[in-house]
Each structure stands twice: as C-alpha cells, then as structure tokens.
Amino acid sequence: MAEGITHKKQKKLNHLSDANFAFRPSALVKGLRFGGQFIVRSFTVRRALLPELLRLLSLPTAKSRFASTAAFIPTNFTILAHKAWQTLTLGLGTNKSKVTVFVFESEAMKAAVERIWPAEIALGDVNKKLIRNLNGSEMARFKFRKGCITFYIYAVRRIGNSGFNSAKDLKTILQSVTEINDFIDHTAMLAMPKQKSVSYAPPLAVAV
Numbered sequence: 001m002a003e004g005i006t007h008k009k010q011k012k013l014n015h016l017s018d019a020n021f022a023f024r025p026s027a028l029v030k031g032l033r034f035g036g037q038f039i040v041r042s043f044t045v046r047r048a049l050l051p052e053l054l055r056l057l058s059l060p061t062a063k064s065r066f067a068s069t070a071a072f073i074p075t076n077f078t079i080l081a082h083k084a085w086q087t088l089t090l091g092l093g094t095n096k097s098k099v100t101v102f103v104f105e106s107e108a109m110k111a112a113v114e115r116i117w118p119a120e121i122a123l124g125d126v127n128k129k130l131i132r133n134l135n136g137s138e139m140a141r142f143k144f145r146k147g148c149i150t151f152y153i154y155a156v157r158r159i160g161n162s163g164f165n166s167a168k169d170l171k172t173i174l175q176s177v178t179e180i181n182d183f184i185d186h187t188a189m190l191a192m193p194k195q196k197s198v199s200y201a202p203p204l205a206v207a208v
Contacts (some may be wrong), residue, residue: 050069066173106165142147
C-alpha cells in the first residue's frame with residue numbers, strides 16, 4: 001500500500017542491518033506485481049549498464065562500487081509502448097514502469113547468474129525466469145514507488161549463508177531510492193540526462 005516515508009520508516013531504514021534483512025527462498029519471495037494491467041506483462045526490460053543505474057539513482061559513478069549489482073530497466077520500446085497504451089486508453093492505461101535491481105552477495109555470484117540470464121526479457125517472465133529460477137538462493141525484497149517508476153530491489157545470497165557481504169551497497173541503493181524525487185515522466189530513461197525530467201513530489205512509498 002502506498003504511504004509516505006514516515007520518520008519511523010526512515011529510522012528503520014537508517015538502522016537496517018544484515019541481521020534483519022527478511023531473506024526467503026527464491027521460490028517463496030514476493031515477485032513483481034501487475035494488478036489488472038495484463039498488457040504490461042508483455043513489455044520488455046533490458047539489463048542496464050552500471051553507469052545507467054547510477055545515473056537513475058543519482059549516485060556518483062565509482063568503478064570500485066556496486067560490482068555485485070545488476071539491474072533491469074525498461075527498453076525504449078517499452079517506454080514508447082506505455083505512451084501509446086495511455087493514448088489508446090484515453091489515459092486509463094497504466095503509466096508506471098518497473099525497474100528491478102539485484103544486489104548479490106559477491107561478484108562471483110553475480111557473474112555466474114548473469115551467464116544464464118537473458119539480456120532482455122518480458123516483464124511477465126521476470127518472476128519465473130529471473131527470481132524463481134535462482135535455485136539454491138534466498139532473497140530479501142524491497143519495493144519503492146517513486147512516481148511513475150516502481151523499484152523492486154532484491155538482496156541475493158546462497159541458502160545457508162549468514163549475513164550479507166554486500167550490505168553496504170544495498171543500504172546505499174535503498175537510501176538513494178528513498179531520497180530521489182518522484183519520476184513524473186519515465187521517458188527520462190530514454191537518455192537519462194542526470195534526471196532533468198524529474199521534478200519534486202512527496203515520496204509515495206517504501207515497503208519491505
């Protein structure tokens with residue numbers, strides 16, 4: 001449910017530790033949600049380059065950071081399809097895009113997973129082929145609604161491992177998502193010129 005980022009939620013985020021990440025087996029963790037907008041399932045997302053993700057989150061580029069992070073963002077086709085769908089439905093169709101971020105516990109785990117993941121995938125296949133397909137892994141899921149973009153962030157580790165080696169990067173990403181302005185027009189991702197198309201609106205939600 002959408003709600004403002006209250007002081008209580010912000011305090012919880014500030015004190016988040018790897019000890020209280022809610023890890024669940026990949027087969028049980030919540031996936032992407034689509035509601036009644038079934039056509040969105042056919043829209044595609046592509047693997048993002050790290051600089052693209054950092055620009056989207058207004059984070060400084062640092063080669064030594066986020067080496068175990070992977071992300072999928074809407075393709076140009078998806079962004080344009082959203083615009084066309086809204087026009088065809090006279091504004092009744094959804095204008096919300098989805099960005100999925102995976103923070104793995106190590107670079108080696110990320111590299112192994114990326115060898116079997118496609119470079120581009122339909123949103124409707126993300127749950128089955130990216131999330132549920134990670135056998136032997138468990139995840140902690142975070143969801144943020146930022147205007148017309150919903151961020152799904154997953155911390156990923158091997159089942160049986162304790163703690164989370166990439167906790168610092170995960171916290172940085174979570175903090176950044178809570179602080180960026182709401183996206184008014186997701187066409188900003190066509191070029192993402194340092195979020196020039198983003199204007200301020202009160203943050204809508206953070207959920208765990």
